[in-house]
Amino acid sequence: MKRVSLVISLFFVFLANAQKEEVQKTIETFFEGFHAKDTVKMKSVCSEKLILQSISESIKGNKLTDEKAKEFYFSIASIPSDFKFNEKILSYSIQVDGTMAHAWTPYEFYINDKISHSGVNAFTLFKEQNGWKIIHVIDTRRK
Template sequence: MRIYIIISFLFLSISSNAQKQEVQKCIESFFEGFHQRDSVKIKLVCSDKLILQSISESSTKGNKLSDETAKEFYKSIATIPSNLKFQERILSYNIQIDGTMAHVWTPYEFYINDKLSHTGVNAFTLFKEKDFWKIIYVIDTRRK
């Protein structure tokens, strides 16, 4: 009996790890497309009903919540000047999964032309659609 419990626990642990790797790969693909200025690649891992929001934090101007449509987001990615160097460095992944929903918390540093521009956290919500994870919601914080 004890061996069955151990085997069951190992199977659940392996399955959970595989799910987390799939979710992380989805987020990594999102950022690959972002850094390549490739909105088509980003769309592959995003839902058609993608929701985007940002929270700008400022001690002088106050905090501001802003919304961006998916169409505006994809256009902004595709029109980033080719001479602008930028990188969003993901510092870690905290992935939580319940069935067909996943939540990913990713602290980051954002660099423009190798200079730190701002820091914050991304929070992604994903939905498992058929056999693929899709990003349905992104909110991030931004602070100088």
């Protein structure tokens, strides 16, 4: 009986880790598209109902802004080819409950190899029939 309990416990640990790996891969695919300015790739891992928000933090005060997904994709596609940027994800903290997942990803954002700002992304994902989709992204931004 102890052996059966151990096998069942190991199965659930394996399943939980596999789910977290799928969520992380979804976010990595999003950033691969982001850095390549490939909005088709980005959209492949995002819900059609994607919600985007940012919290800018400064000595003048904090500001919450919303951005429509269509405007976001257009801005990414419009970045000039000679403009160099990189969002470096520092770590992943992922939680999964059934068909919902949340990922907390501290980051540093670089423009032409110089740090522009840093903060944290908070991704909420929903597991559809064809895989995980990002449904909400909110980030903090501080100089």
